[in-house]
Amino acid sequence: MKLSNSKRSQKAALIFMLPAAGLVLGGCAEKQVQAQVFSTPDECTAFYNPPAQCQAAFAEAEQLHPQVAPRYANKQECETDFGSGQCETAPQSNQQGSFFMPMMMGFMAGQMLNRGGLAPGGGQQASQQATASGRNSVPTQPLYKSRDDRNTFRTASNTAVASQPGTTNIRPSAVQPKAASLARRGGFGAQATQRSATRSYGG
Amino acid sequence: MKRHSIEPRPGWQDFAKSVGFGFHTIDNEPYWDESAYYQFSLQQIEQQLEAPTEELHQMAIDLVPDILANEQYLQQLAIPERFWDFIAASWRNGEPHLYGRMDFSYDGNSPAKLLELNYDTPTSLFETGFFQWVWLEDQLMRGQLPTGADQFNSLQDKLEQAFAQLPLARPFYFSSVTNSVEDKGTVDYLMDIALQAGLDCRYIQLEQLGDIDGQLVDMDGFPINGLFKLYPWEFMLQEDFASTILTSKTQWLEPSWKLLLSNKGILPLLWQKHQGHPNLLPAFFDDKQPITAGWVKKPLFSREGANIELVTSSGQRLTEDGPYTDNGFIRQALAPLPKFGDNYTLIGSWVVGDSAAGICIREDNSLITKDSSRFLPHIIVD
Numbered sequence: 001m002k003l004s005n006s007k008r009s010q011k012a013a014l015i016f017m018l019p020a021a022g023l024v025l026g027g028c029a030e031k032q033v034q035a036q037v038f039s040t041p042d043e044c045t046a047f048y049n050p051p052a053q054c055q056a057a058f059a060e061a062e063q064l065h066p067q068v069a070p071r072y073a074n075k076q077e078c079e080t081d082f083g084s085g086q087c088e089t090a091p092q093s094n095q096q097g098s099f100f101m102p103m104m105m106g107f108m109a110g111q112m113l114n115r116g117g118l119a120p121g122g123g124q125q126a127s128q129q130a131t132a133s134g135r136n137s138v139p140t141q142p143l144y145k146s147r148d149d150r151n152t153f154r155t156a157s158n159t160a161v162a163s164q165p166g167t168t169n170i171r172p173s174a175v176q177p178k179a180a181s182l183a184r185r186g187g188f189g190a191q192a193t194q195r196s197a198t199r200s201y202g203g
Numbered sequence: 204m205k206r207h208s209i210e211p212r213p214g215w216q217d218f219a220k221s222v223g224f225g226f227h228t229i230d231n232e233p234y235w236d237e238s239a240y241y242q243f244s245l246q247q248i249e250q251q252l253e254a255p256t257e258e259l260h261q262m263a264i265d266l267v268p269d270i271l272a273n274e275q276y277l278q279q280l281a282i283p284e285r286f287w288d289f290i291a292a293s294w295r296n297g298e299p300h301l302y303g304r305m306d307f308s309y310d311g312n313s314p315a316k317l318l319e320l321n322y323d324t325p326t327s328l329f330e331t332g333f334f335q336w337v338w339l340e341d342q343l344m345r346g347q348l349p350t351g352a353d354q355f356n357s358l359q360d361k362l363e364q365a366f367a368q369l370p371l372a373r374p375f376y377f378s379s380v381t382n383s384v385e386d387k388g389t390v391d392y393l394m395d396i397a398l399q400a401g402l403d404c405r406y407i408q409l410e411q412l413g414d415i416d417g418q419l420v421d422m423d424g425f426p427i428n429g430l431f432k433l434y435p436w437e438f439m440l441q442e443d444f445a446s447t448i449l450t451s452k453t454q455w456l457e458p459s460w461k462l463l464l465s466n467k468g469i470l471p472l473l474w475q476k477h478q479g480h481p482n483l484l485p486a487f488f489d490d491k492q493p494i495t496a497g498w499v500k501k502p503l504f505s506r507e508g509a510n511i512e513l514v515t516s517s518g519q520r521l522t523e524d525g526p527y528t529d530n531g532f533i534r535q536a537l538a539p540l541p542k543f544g545d546n547y548t549l550i551g552s553w554v555v556g557d558s559a560a561g562i563c564i565r566e567d568n569s570l571i572t573k574d575s576s577r578f579l580p581h582i583i584v585d
Contacts, residue, residue, distance in 0.1 A: 006353045007248060007583060008561070009360040012336040017223045017395050067424065091416065178423045183413025187444025188434065192380045192409075195526035199229070199574055200385045201434050202326030203506030 032169040035138040037153050037162040039106040047166060054109075057140050061107035065142040066091050068156040068177045069101035078102060083147035105145040106153050108161060108175070110138035138170050141177050204243050204311025206543040209348075211237045212341050224334055226385050229575065235330060236577040237338055241548070241564050245585045247311055248355045248562075255315055255482045256305060256552040256559040259473075262480075263320060263464050264557070266472055267294055270463050279488055280468040281503050281530045283440055289449055290459045298458035299369045300556070301431070302328075302362065303465075304563075306572070307550040310541035314481040315550065317473075318538070319501070323457050323465035324433050326385065327578060329392040331553065331563040332358035335580040352582040356561035358553050359396060365556055366400035372429025372454045374403040376421065379433040381408045386433045393431065409434050417450030429454040436462040437504045437530075467501045467533045489532035499535045502527040507574035513537055515570070523571045540570055549576070 038044040044054035071090050072078035078087035082102035090099035143153040143161065153162045155175050162168040192201050212218075215237060219227045227235040243252075270276040271291045282290065303322035309315035336356055342348045377394050379386040394404045405421065409432065413420040419427040430453055432439070439448060440462075448459075463469065470486035477483055494500045499513040502525075509525025515537065540547040546566040553560040567576040 007245075008339070008354040008356040009332070009336060009358065012333045012359045013399070014222060014333065014392075014395050015398060017391055067426075183415045183420050183424055185413045186410055187414055187447060188412055188432075188439055188442050189380055189410040190442050191438035192382075192434070200326050200383055200507065201380050201438075202324040202386055202389060203321050 030171050030173055032171055033138055034167055035161075035170050035175075036109045036165075036167050037106060037143065038109070038165050043165050044109070049109075057109035058107050060140045061142040062104060064140075064177060065104045066101070068141065069104070069144070070156060070158075071099040071101050073099065075100045079147070081147060082144065083150075086145075086147070102144045104142040106143040106165075108138065108141055108143055108153070108155075108170075110140040138172050138175055139177060141175070204241060204247060204309075204541075206239055206241055206546070206548075208239045209237070209342065212338070212345070215338075218337075219334070222333070223388055223391055224329065226388060232575060233577055234575070235334065236566070236579050239579060241543075241579060241581040243311070243355070243581060243583050245353075245583055248583055251311075251315055252307070252309065252550065252552055252562060253355065253559040255317075256554060257557070259305060259317055259482055260303075260554050260557060260559075262473060262477060263322070263469060266469065266476065267460055267463055269476075270472065271460075276468075276472065279471075279531070280463060280466045281437075282462065282466075285445075286440055286449075286459070290462065293455070293458045294460040298454065298460070299371075299456075300458055300461055301365055301369070301456050302556075302560075303457075303461070303554045304551045305554065307552055308538040308540050309550050315552075316484050316538040317470070317482050318484075318535075318549075319467055320464050320469060321506075321551075322461050324435055324506075325551075325553075326389045326433070327551065327563055327565075328358070328389050328553075330578050331356060331551070331561060332362065332396075333392060335563065335578075338580045339582060348582055349584050352584050354561075354580075354582055358555065358561045361555035361558060361560040362393070362396045363400045366397040366402050371402060371456075374405050375429040375431070376405045376407050376427050377431045377433075378407050378409045378412065381410055390431070390433050412444070414444055414447045414451075417447055419444075419447055419451040419453050427451075427453055429456075431456040435504065435506075436465070465504075467503050467505070467535075468531070470535055471533055484536045484538055486533055486535040489534055494534055497537050499537050500532050501535060502532050503530045508571045508576075509573075511571050513570060515539065521570055523573065540567075540572070546577075547572070 041054040041058040045051045075087055078100040086103055087100045088103050090101040141155060143155060145152065146154060151163045152160045154160050157178060159174050161170060161175065216227065271294060277287055302325065303320060304325035305320050306318040307315040308318055336354065339354045343352060377390045379390045394406060397404050407421055411422060413424065415424060421427055436459055439445065471488050474483055474486045494512065494514055496514050496518050497516045499511065502510045505525060505527035508523050510523065510527045512522045514520050540549055545568060547570050549565045549572040551563040562581065564579045564581055565572050565576040566579055567573060
């Protein structure tokens with residue numbers, strides 16, 4: 001037994017470095033979870049959701065919009081997919097000139113909005129979902145509508161999620177937002193290649 | 204301080220492999236060596252290693268504002284002028300730091316002498332915090348060590364505490380160079396501890412880091428708001444994404460001000476300010492003269508013993524080749540590593556936050572400790 005005033009750690013345990021520890025996954029199929037879909041914060045409020053939460057979810061989606069919206073090199077190509085007058089200029093990119101993206105037509109509130117217990121079971125489910133994280137939950141995100149189907153709300157990666165406002169059931173893995181892939185890569189690591197004499201870049 | 208031979212644990216190689224420590228043997232040469240261990244008294248540990256570590260750490264930290272306020276120092280440390288404001292801001296904003304390791308020449312009797320600070324990308328962390336800890340527990344259980352033997356090694360506890368308490372971005376990313384198994388091992392260990400502390404961790408290969416409009420992004424293009432990088436700052440500042448560093452909203456571990464301390468130029472600056480301190484060696488910026496007996500020449504930036512030249516008191520010259528010739532050098536009085544049998548022994552002393560957190564021991568057949576130097580465990584017995 002070690003003494004409490006010892007000079008060493010009380011424990012030195014590993015979790016994911018242990019063999020196969022990181023591979024243990026639940027055996028059951030992915031569950032659908034509830035999310036809500038709206039065109040505007042006002043519509044969200046009309047569904048008896050607290051206005052502040054509707055506004056917050058809208059703002060979160062709006063902020064994500066320029067990061068995840070599909071990008072087009074010109075306006076015409078964008079309007080072919082999303083309709084005339086339905087595209088806007090994407091934020092200026094230093095390296096690659098200007099791009100176009102569809103306008104945001106709605107938002108999906110990932111965690112159930114807290115309706116103060118008015119909806120049956122809503123409160124409990126909200127807290128359960130709020131504790132879920134990462135790939136098990138539905139991230140709040142912007143939604144779009146294509147030119148040829150003006151009823152259906154779609155994610156930035158073109159997954160149809162609902163054809164009317166309100167609650168919908170979603171598989172979280174189908175709606176994980178991916179940012180537009182315009183990143184430059186490979187900007188770090190050149191010195192490691194040049195100075196290949198060492199086997200570690202620490203010391 | 205003594206060196207004792209001991210029977211290695213049967214099957215330790217399999218255990219090492221099972222916990223991701225595949226690099227215990229490198230090119231058929233032992234790196235982890237448990238055929239012997241070092242024994243210290245509690246007084247040696249607490250008075251001669253732990254206390255000086257914390258004092259030297261504080262002295263080094265106190266030098267940061269001095270350096271930032273003095274252009275001559277920044278030039279002597281070869282810090283690119285373009286990044287002066289960025290580094291100053293990281294210090295001014297109190298960006299938290301995680302860990303570091305200082306290396307000592309210490310023989311158990313005379314004061315430990317500071318050889319250098321590895322304050323940006325220290326490795327051999329897993330070997331210290333986990334593998335040597337398990338070795339002690341195993342050998343105690345097997346009755347191979349004196350009952351009640353302890354170890355100066357609170358590294359994992361202190362790292363876990365740091366990850367739980369530091370105000371870190373979530374998720375927090377960890378990165379290392381793709382082709383270094385050893386660096387990945389270090390990063391895996393840190394992520395494991397961070398995970399235990401409740402942090403949301405993601406790994407990304409250093410070469411895969413992306414830039415969108417000056418913001419560092421992950422593989423899915425999402426902003427990286429917090430990044431631990433096991434890659435030297437002085438490299439990053441010269442590479443294609445150097446300008447991304449200036450614009451990206453990213454919290455860095457280690458923060459960029461650590462570049463001032465992981466620099467060998469800190470050694471002459473410490474000596475200027477604290478001349479005669481028992482744990483410091485006389486050190487000066489290079490005057491381009493050949494070094495004479497009793498001196499060591501070191502590059503401002505180098506790792507694993509690379510590009511070090513030393514002349515022993517009897518005039519014997521030793522050099523170690525390496526890839527770090529492009530910046531300045533310093534010279535430091537030689538404090539020869541003590542010899543135990545045929546081995547020259549170096550002590551690494553860890554710092555987490557601002558606390559001393561344990562030691563690790565490296566042995567080499569030469570006076571210059573290198574990446575191939577063996578790692579040996581230690582115990583404390585009173």
